[in-house]
Amino acid sequence: MLSKVLLICCFVSILILDVDCRCNETLSCVTQNGKHGFCMGGQCLAEVQSKSRTNLEFRIIAKYPEINIKEIKDKFLYIRGSGLGLNWTAGKKMTKTATDTWEILFTFTSSDNGFRCQDCSNDITITKKLEYRILIADKTNMIGGNFVVDLPVSMSSSYFHEKPLFKVYPWFYSKAGHASNVTIHSPEIGKERKIYLYFPPSFNENTYKKYPNVVVFDLYPGGDSKILTPIVDKLLAETGTTKEFIIIGYGDYQPNHERFVLLTPVPGTYLTCANGTFFNLCDNCLPKNYTVDEEYLRLMIDKCGKRDNIQGFGDRLLDFVLHKVRPKAQELANNRILIDQPNTGVMGYSLGGLMSCYAAWTRSTIFGLAACQSPSLWWPLNNKTLNTSDFDFINNTLRDKSFQQRRFPQKIVLDAGSEETVSPYKLTQSTVETAKMISNTPGFTMNHNVWVNVYPGETHTVLEWFSHFWIVCQTLLPSAGAPQMPRIHTEPSGCVANIASSYLNINFTLLICVQCARFLFYKGV
Structure with missing residues (x-):
């Protein structure tokens, strides 16, 4: 038988x-x-x-405060997407499973062709990811980039009792974040210090959501922060290309010359005005509209300047920000700041760019993201010649073997203008050299987790910093999916996630005025 x-x-x-x-x-x-x-x-x-796989499952849960839904008749959430039973034309109603909680279950198949809904007719096959958006009453579209489920999904077969779960936190109405200022006493650097905090557009609307945090140097309550805020708002709420994040800004230098002390990681020498300040051309010793060149150095060494020995309290400032400022920000945010390493970033321009590179390289367990923009890698001036630079970060910090071993994964962006080449600072050249050195360190690969940009024709100004802020954010904190629903499927009203025609649609005159006020202070820094 x-x-x-x-x-x-x-x-x-x-x-x-x-x-x-x-x-x-x-x-x-x-x-x-x-x-x-x-x-x-x-x-x-x-x-x-090839054997196809069937009865694969995962769930998507959307959390949103129902009290904030403005629609009167239909307070349910709907979902549209790129496949697995979803489309961009009409949404599926999600099931309300608890207070402020909506859910949908996906049952799908997997084959060598891709993934598709198991029990749907005429469903398309997708290959790498499912993109989707949440809508209120299938009319009011969420703000920001598409949510994404990367495929394949582990533990989705019938063997597993608990199926994969993806939680998302959409928002629908608010397009503007808000700033908050707080004063904190600092034992590390002394005195009462004012801190600038930026909370993203969805912060007050969806109170379930948590956010990455980015420390940004040279941001003071008022001043430049007022210009940066609308830039970030537009980037997060209208372009949809960047994840939302919280900014922790420090720029309270008492007096202004303290900036050199707090934004330098090692002691060194610098030339400052013998009389007056850079704002009044060293008591009119320097010519109007001077540029930082060989003539400038000659005047500063022979006539207008004096040697200044800087203590280099950069580590003290970092300790203050991490141990005092961020905990206070976390308190004000009701513990909604993600403070793990992959969600902690540091950004800065000029001396702030130097400190960003220094913070990321020496504290890789803390900072997973870093942007060093036009960084003052020349620091300090050579103590003997005063017309050459020591490039301490490149020659010592980057080459320190203890910082090259057992590093945590990071993403680092460096940039500079092509015209920042003047000696002894050589910002353009040193920025490119630093990026190459980092990319040759184990764990780093150019265009994978380290990037360098040089912008032709651009010089060393705050304007250039702000004008490229969006590039840094999109590189370090990109949205998971496309910026918006495909345009042919967007609603005539209620859809607020449209690509902005410009990243910098702000009051340009105001930007120029502030830039002029700070122009001299930043020269050569």
Whole structure:
């Protein structure tokens, strides 16, 4: 009886898979219809058919305060997407499973062609990811970039009792974030210090959401922060290309010359005005509209300047920000700041760019993201010549073997203008050199987790910093999916996630005025 069953099975296999039961294991063979194959499991196989997977499942849960829904008749959330039973034309109603909680279950199949809904007719096949958006009443579209489920999904088969769960926190109405200022006493650097905090557009609307945090140097309550705020608002709420994040800004220098003390990681020498300040051209010793060149250095060494020994309290400032400022920000944010390493960034321009690179390189367990923009890597001036630079970060910090070992994963962006080449600062050249050195460090690869940009024709100004802020944010904190729903499927009203025509649609006159006020202070820094 058993032999008859085996013969029947073999016969069926021959019909289906084009096999021959008479072969020697692992040797080449010929099937019944003359095809060449290999003997596997006692059968001559001309090919091995791929097995599809069925009954795969995962869930998506959307959390949103129902009290904030403005629609009167339909307070349910809907979902549209790129496949697995979803489309961009009409949404599926999600099931309300708890207070402020909506859910949908996906059952799908997987094959060598891709992934598709299991029980849907005419469903498209997708390959790498499912993109989707949440809508209120299938009319009011969420703000920001698409949510994403990367495929394949682990533990989605019937073997697992608990299926994968993806939580998202959409928002629908608010397009503007808000700033908050706080004063904190600092034992590390002394005195009462004012801190600038920026909370993103969804912060007050969806109180379930948590955010990455980015420390940004040279941001003071008022001043430049007022210009940066609308830039960030537009980037997060209208372009949809960047994740929302919280900014922790420090720029309270008492007096202004303290900036050199707090934004330098090692002691060093610098030339400052013998009389007056850079704001009044060293008591009119420097010519109007001067540029930082050889003539400037000659005047500062021989006539207008004096040697100033800087203490280099950069580490003290970092300790203050991490141990005093960020905990206070976390308190004000009701513990909604993500403070793990992948969600903690540091950014800065000029001396702030130097400190950003220094913070990331020496504290990789804390900072997972860093932007060093036009960084003052020249620091300090050579103590003997005063017309050359020591480039301490490149020559010492980057080459320190203790910082090259056991590093945590990071993403680092460096940039500069092509015209920042003047000696002894050489910002353009040193920025490119630093990026190359970092990319040659184990764990780093150019264009994978380290990037360098040089902008042709651009010089060392705050304007350039702000004008490229969006590039840094999109590189370090990109949205998971596309910026918006495909345009042919957007609603005529209620859709607020549209690509902005410009990243910098702000009051340009105001920007120029502030830039002029700070122009001299930043020269050569």
